[in-house]
Amino acid sequence: MFLVLFGLLALSCLPLSVLGVPEDRDALMYRMNIYLPPKEGRDEKADILEIKTTVAGLTDIKVLFSFKELGNSVVILVLRVDKACSWAQLTSFLARKGYEFKVMPVYYCSDFARELGLNMTRDFYDTFLEADEDLLLGTQIFPVNGLTTAEYNEKLRQMFVRDISILNAGQKAACFRTLARLPVELIHFAPVGQKAMEAIAETLHAPDTFDLEILRIQQLDTYAGRCK
The missing domain is CATH 3.30.70.260 (ACT domain)
Known part of the structure; x- marks a missing residue:
């Protein structure tokens, strides 16, 4: 500390x-x-x-x-x-x-996606998640595995293309990239639900997958008072 x-x-x-x-x-x-x-x-x-x-x-x-x-x-x-x-x-x-x-x-992941050549506005990902939603935190790490810079960037672009498709289908998520971290690390906050689980399954079965850690989380807004 x-x-x-x-x-x-x-x-x-x-x-x-x-x-x-x-x-x-x-x-x-x-x-x-x-x-x-x-x-x-x-x-x-x-x-x-x-x-x-x-x-x-x-x-x-x-x-x-x-x-x-x-x-x-x-x-x-x-x-x-x-x-x-x-x-x-x-x-x-x-x-x-x-x-x-x-x-x-x-x-913001949207800024990173633009650096990779994708047309994604900053507000494409959510900036607010409902307090009463069941949530998860997904940490994605993209190993280099001997790829060239061009191949690595294309792998990242394809991940964002899948993200765009998933979000356009109605899934909510907030996303950030850890600055200067190599291999690239992205963190997603998203509601847990049928669409979310289908999106995770689609991601895991996509080609050139990445390391993925999923944690269940809850909003601090649920802490409204002390224990009685």
Whole structure:
């Protein structure tokens, strides 16, 4: 945790010319995993509610998505950080609580798809998922496996072509790429349902498949009060 904390504190001191200006959202979005360690007498619901309330009140940090992994004490956030020095609000709170955390810069899959030559607007993927929906997090990693750059990019383009078809058929999903990660890593948040399961099956049986990890998650909006 302390390595991550020191890294973020160093990050907060960099000028915005390095990190990006407030309008440059790609350079200022992050996925954060917060791990609540096992502790005797811990009220997990109250702790998660405190995290939810704290991040909602941060200045110059907007919560785009907030989830909890089902079955594990892990909170998953996607954040837009408008001012780098605002990180200290969050990291100091997490350090005081003794929570471990991991931060990964991300950007929109639609922007990445355009880099690959596809015509995809930024709002093609969802920016909001209903609080009462059953959700999953799918992490896709695309091994290189000796492919040339052109072959690798074509493999990624074909994945997005399948995504476009699935979303046009009515499936909802939010998608982000982990910045500068090689092999390429994409994360999808999507409702669980018949269409979602059919889409997963179609993806798994597609040619040149990728490594896929699926986790069940729930919105932090479900944490509305402390345990009685």
